[in-house]
Amino acid sequence: MNCSAAPISKRPLEEKAVIEMLYATGVRLMELVDMKKVNINWQERMITVPKGKRKKERVVLFTRECAEHLRAYLDTSEDTFPFVFVNSKGTGPVCPRTIQLKFDSYTKKLGTHISPHTLRHTFAAHLARKGMPLACIQVLLGHNGPHQTQLYARLYHEARKELYDQWM
Numbered sequence: 001m002n003c004s005a006a007p008i009s010k011r012p013l014e015e016k017a018v019i020e021m022l023y024a025t026g027v028r029l030m031e032l033v034d035m036k037k038v039n040i041n042w043q044e045r046m047i048t049v050p051k052g053k054r055k056k057e058r059v060v061l062f063t064r065e066c067a068e069h070l071r072a073y074l075d076t077s078e079d080t081f082p083f084v085f086v087n088s089k090g091t092g093p094v095c096p097r098t099i100q101l102k103f104d105s106y107t108k109k110l111g112t113h114i115s116p117h118t119l120r121h122t123f124a125a126h127l128a129r130k131g132m133p134l135a136c137i138q139v140l141l142g143h144n145g146p147h148q149t150q151l152y153a154r155l156y157h158e159a160r161k162e163l164y165d166q167w168m
Contacts, residue, residue, distance in 0.1 A: 017073035018085065018099060022116050024066035026123035026141055028053065029100070029116040033093050035084045037074070042067065049142070058142045124149070131163055 021032055031049050039048040045067055050057050062070070070084075079086050083093040103115050120141070127137050138149040 011073075011076070013069070013073040013076055014085070015102065016069045018102075019119065020066040020069040021062070021084075022119040023123055024063045025060040026120050027060055028120065028142075029096050032116070033083075033085065033096050033099070036082045037084055038082060040070075040084070042071075053142060056142060058139070060140060129158070131160060 018032070021027065021035075022029075025047065027035070027047075027049060031051075034051060035047065035049070039050065041047070045062050045064070047060050047062060048057065049060055074084070077086070079090045081090060081092070085094040085099075086092070087094050087098070099116060106114050124137050124141055127140070128134070134149050138145075141149065143149050
């Protein structure tokens with residue numbers, strides 16, 4: 001992909017939408033970059049990711065709060081390009097490096113590492129802590145098998161024990 005690493009638009013709505021999309025859906029950075037407006041089902045709050053990792057299609061869900069941020073951003077967008085997030089020239093999708101550079105600036109400001117992949121892990125970890133079955137988390141992340149999702153197993157078992165302790 002040929003792209004310049006210009007910063008994401010200074011518009012706060014875009015930054016909020018990017019962060020919410022990464023956290024609320026658990027999508028990978030490349031899936032976010034390739035996301036098209038036509039693949040958003042607003043009524044069901046679902047997005048079809050036609051070409052995830054290994055070119056596998058999957059459906060991701062998003063929260064009402066994410067929908068609000070995404071709508072606010074898209075309502076201010078003046079481009080007619082099919083991609084949800086467009087580069088600063090309006091000629092194609094935003095470059096992954098552009099988003100990564102923005103997250104690098106967050107890391108500097110916060111003093112702790114944060115990346116798009118950090119938000120993907122946080123998405124899965126929060127679902128595990130709330131007791132969502134690992135098989136469901138696996139599907140939402142687009143993992144082929146449970147071994148990829150085992151990272152979250154410890155959190156899942158901790159959450160299950162907390163629920164047990166509440167009942168006993």
